[in-house]
Amino acid sequence: MISGAALGPRVVSVIPNDNYELLIMFDNGEQRKFDAKQLLSMKVFSPLKNKAFFNTVKAEFGTIVWPHDIDYCPDTLYAQSVPIDG
16 A cells, blocks of 8 residues: 555556567456557657567566666556457
C-alpha cells in the first residue's frame, strides 16, 4: 500500500511477440496484451526499437524491465493493456 491505497495487479511473467506486443500475466490471474509500439517514439524507450533488445524484456519487481534501467509503471501497463480472451 502507498498512502493507504492498494496497489494494482503486478506482472508475474512477460513474453515478447512480433510487432512489439507483450503478452503479460498479472498476479490477479489475468493475461493481457500490451502494444509497446506507443513507447518507441519516447526518447527513454528508443533502445526498444532494436528488436533483439526489445526481446530481452523480463518480469521483475512487479513490472516489465529491460537492461540499462528501462522499465514501465505497472499500473499504467495494466491500464494500457487489453485482456486476452480465453
